Amino acid sequence: MVEFDGPNLSGFRVLVVDDDADNCDVLAAILEHNGAHVVTAQSAADALSVFEKECPHILISDIGLPDEDGFALLRKVRLLPASRGGNVPAIALTGYSQLDDRYTSTSHGFQAQLIKPIAIESMLATVSRVLARPTEAETVP
Numbered sequence: 001m002v003e004f005d006g007p008n009l010s011g012f013r014v015l016v017v018d019d020d021a022d023n024c025d026v027l028a029a030i031l032e033h034n035g036a037h038v039v040t041a042q043s044a045a046d047a048l049s050v051f052e053k054e055c056p057h058i059l060i061s062d063i064g065l066p067d068e069d070g071f072a073l074l075r076k077v078r079l080l081p082a083s084r085g086g087n088v089p090a091i092a093l094t095g096y097s098q099l100d101d102r103y104t105s106t107s108h109g110f111q112a113q114l115i116k117p118i119a120i121e122s123m124l125a126t127v128s129r130v131l132a133r134p135t136e137a138e139t140v141p
Helices: 022-035 042-051 072-080 099-107 119-130
Strands: 011-016 037-041 058-062 090-094 112-115 138-140
Touching: 011 022, 011 042, 022 037, 022 099, 022 119, 037 042, 042 072, 058 072, 058 119, 090 119, 112 119
Parallel strands: 011 037, 011 058, 058 090, 090 112, 112 138
Antiparallel strands: none
């Protein structure tokens, strides 16, 4: 793996949701290398069960999940009380780079969007920014 000294994410709990197990593992390894505690899930249902056990500080979710997409997942998360993570900042992952898709992600409650394939530096910088300003929306190519 390429080494990158990004932001110190020690003390932050990150939930990564992607139906591609390899993608989950790579993202988790990068985030853990920078100090984060990472939990992964491969479906919206699995992700929601994580919220029952622990409240992540940030949600990073693929939009193209099986059964329920990332938009449906975030809608369900937003129905949770704040004490259970209902206001968690969220970053969308997508393979689509069209401008309309970018606005769709942020208009559905995601604070930022990352386009696959994801550059390590871009992901870590986006996570850091969203954790610092969880209510502002942005798109990162």
